[in-house]
Amino acid sequence: MFESDVIIIGAGAAGLAAARDLQKAGLYVRLLEARDRLGGRIWTRRTESDPVPVELGAEFVHGKPDSTFRILKAAEIETVKSAGKRLLFDGRELRPQPDFWEIIERVNSQIEPKPDIAYSEFLTNAKASGSEKKMSRSYVEGFNAARAELISAPAIRIADEAAAEIEGDKQFLIPAGYSALIDWLACTFDKEALHLETEVRQVKWERGGVTVTAEAGLGMCHFSAPRVLITVPIGVLRASPGQRGAIVFDPPISAKLAAAGSLEMGHVVRLTCRFRESFWNAFKPLGFTTSSGAAVPTWWSREALGSHTLVGWAGGPAAERLLSGSESEITRLALTSLSSMFNVSESRLNELLISVGYHNWSADPYSRGAYSYPRIGGIDAARILSLPMDDTLFFAGEATDANGHGGTVHGALESGERAAGEIVGSCRQAM
Ligand SMILES: Cc1cc2nc3c(=O)[nH]c(=O)nc-3n(C[C@H](O)[C@H](O)[C@H](O)COP(=O)(O)OP(=O)(O)OC[C@H]3O[C@@H](n4cnc5c(N)ncnc54)[C@H](O)[C@@H]3O)c2cc1C
Incomplete structure (x- = not known):
């Protein structure tokens, strides 16, 4: 009755990692991607x-991160360590800054798990000099692509701890090129089951059945499966009906949208x-x-x-x-x-x-920003966003990483693998 076992929406790192695992588990996967290329926010121009x-x-x-290095190793893709002196321009000249990490660690190690406050508020009371606070703020805003007034300080603590476990320095x-990883993930994928330039507009669902409507070329097409994996960025998930890339869920997925609202792009x-x-x-x-x-x-x-x-x-x-x-x-x-x-x-x-x-990811309708970060009060949002609904809707993508690796490629890969595991488990239970 269904033409595939699983539909995946989005062929970025998360969607492709999931597709690979699902195929390995013997499931027939259909992959729908709005762009004319694979990789999403991984895009190497050659x-x-x-x-x-x-x-x-x-x-x-x-x-x-194990998720990335496992793939790089299997694909025999070389990596090079990026090294170099960290310098600071003081308004007159460039000076070496050997104590940069020491300062950031000293400041950010003062973040308490509770209460959930903004990083800017945390900085106000942190024990640090004015220049150390300025440096920490500029680092946190630059690395997380975040506003210090919005980003949750405890979420930064979780991300710092997660990074320390994988030698994040x-x-x-x-x-x-990063796309080599994408090419390898996709190389065994059945090309018949890959639909590029296919923009999903609607997901109509009930327990055990999904119909996805997408615009491809000049016409609308429909795909059906018992399960769907949604990997689009939160900017797309939150887009209003009618905006390019926006997906209408019928019935609505209000809890997911509320969780996505506690994250910021x-x-x-x-x-x-x-x-x-x-x-x-x-x-x-x-x-x-x-x-x-x-x-x-x-x-x-x-x-x-x-x-x-x-x-x-x-x-x-x-x-x-x-x-x-x-x-x-x-x-x-x-x-x-x-x-x-x-x-x-x-x-x-x-x-x-x-x-x-240069690419303007914020003006790009299929990303609507660069990557996600938790707002104040959004510390649990990624976990909520990641939870399956009725064994039918599954979610992956960097914003669903609840282990402190959100906003990264390895967070996206891990989320895809996690979701594939959930789908395989759900299929086995249904048999
Ligand atoms: C400028 C920049 C620099 C970055 N630097 C780093 C870095 O150095 N290291 C790092 O680890 N991370 C970095 N990141 C973050 C990293 O790129 C992302 O976290 C990761 O690639 C996200 O993968 P994803 O699969 O979750 O999402 P995406 O790659 O965005 O995949 C989602 C897919 O869904 C598709 N889609 C959207 N809407 C629809 C629709 N309606 N129908 C069908 N398909 C749709 C999109 O086209 C996209 O292909 C950077 C990001 C940016 C923008």
Whole structure:
């Protein structure tokens, strides 16, 4: 009666990890993806003119998460440790900052599990100097793509503890590009069962049966299965009916939307700037380099991959200030930031600049932001979001990670594997 055992909505890291496990368990899976490509917020741009692949989304493997390294190992995908000096621009010059992690740890280790307060409120009473608080705030906002007034301080504590367990202070790059991981996850997938450019509009469901309506090309199509796995980002889950990408659930899934409302979609501007030469030679190896007053406040190099490339990053409020601008306006502000930090004229930087890789994830209807973070009071939201409904609706995606790894690729992969396990268990029980 059903044409597949499971429908998966979204072919990002979570959807593909789930699809792989479900196929291995012998289930027939149909994968519906709105974009014309796989990977979602993992998107490596490979062009003939770029010697090194350009990441438009995720770039780092944060620490040594088993979920990611298991795949990288099986796929024989090489990783390179990203290393370099951490520098701070003090308004006059760039200075090494060897005690950066010590300061962040000292400040954030003061976060108590309760009460659930905003990070900004926690900072007000934290024992730290003004400059240490400023540094911690800028780090938390940049890394979590969050507003300090909104993000839950205890959630940061949970994420810090989770990161410590996987050596989260180490960062790894994938020379072949992050999409190599996506390609490997998808390589055994039955192409007949993969539907790209298929935007899901409606999920009509009752216990044991789902009909998914999607727009593909010029027409609407319908898919049915006893179970569906939803992996779309929370920005999409929360989109109003009629907006691109929005999915109408019939009957509604109010508890899930309430949980999604306790999470926030963070914003990021990430620019990959390739230059003719490394004008930052004097500072090599260049690690994370910050200027809190700059429009694009954080920079790092991809020199571990042998390229003259700098990545500029603005997360949280810094990104929100930039996002209304066009790509060329943002690029201009990025070069102004670099010019003052590295004391190189803007005209020289313009001469040296070969290409810029940028994607506006906040304006992208299928992501509606960069990645999620828990708001005050949202510490349990990811767990609630992850719970299956009536053995019929299942949920995965980075925002459903309840183990402190939300907002990451490994969090997304783990959520996909977790959901696949739930679905297989539910199928066995039904037999
Ligand atoms: C700029 C940027 C930098 C990042 N850097 C890092 C990093 O260095 N390290 C790290 O670990 N993480 C990083 N992340 C976060 C990481 O990319 C994500 O957490 C992860 O890729 C999310 O995977 P997912 O499967 O949960 O969601 P997604 O990858 O968003 O997959 C969901 C899929 O659902 C599809 N979809 C949406 N709506 C519909 C619809 N209506 N119908 C059908 N399909 C739909 C989307 O097109 C998408 O393909 C970064 C993210 C961004 C944006």
